[in-house]
Amino acid sequence: MKPDPRLNPPLAPATLHILLALAAEDLHGYGIIQEISRQSHGHYKLGPGTLYDNLKRLMDQKLVIDAPKPSLPVDETRRLYRITAQGRTVLSAEIDRLHNVVREARLTLNEKRPRRA
Template sequence: MSVTPELHTRAREFLPLGAPVFHILLALGHDTLHGYGILEAIEAKTGGEAAILPGTLYATMNRMLDDGLLVEADRPEGADARRKYYRRTPLGHAVVAAEAHRLQVLIDVARSEATGTRAAEGGETA
């Protein structure tokens, strides 16, 4: 899925992303999942650390649907008939990519600073 420049510009308006939004977008990946599936995926991908609860999930997804980051998807073959399924839109894809990029930049800055500090400390003891 390629990101057009126009989509990229729109995606940047969403940054920085709230934690639940980011986790939901990451959890979905390129899959089509129902709500509980998303909850499980978030848990699996974060090692259980960022577990969110159904209330937060649907309140967040409701806003994401309004914002056009998600759409309801057709039920896959043999799916649970009780539930609705969701997948990312191209905009959702662009947003998660943009957020990842933003965080990457921040992490790079933080790393270089951390190394710099350590170097400075080393200098003083020497």
């Protein structure tokens, strides 16, 4: 059964990039910003305000949670974030949706269309 697009609307670019950054490992805010820059080859830059607004919303939606902190020095106060199973499901559905968009775009671009007179 195909997912209902009304239940999983397209993700905003910031949301997509944040979930994708967290898919491999737990990260703190600055680590998320760095990973997004790395994954996008510097083409997508996320500022702290946008990042933390989106993280709050993702946490409210239970797509991201606080990750348990490893044993760190006492002065280490960074908060770590982790994608949830539900977050992975949403990310996977978005990747499938984007794959279909790209496939359709390639088919459309490769079609031979008659020239207009």
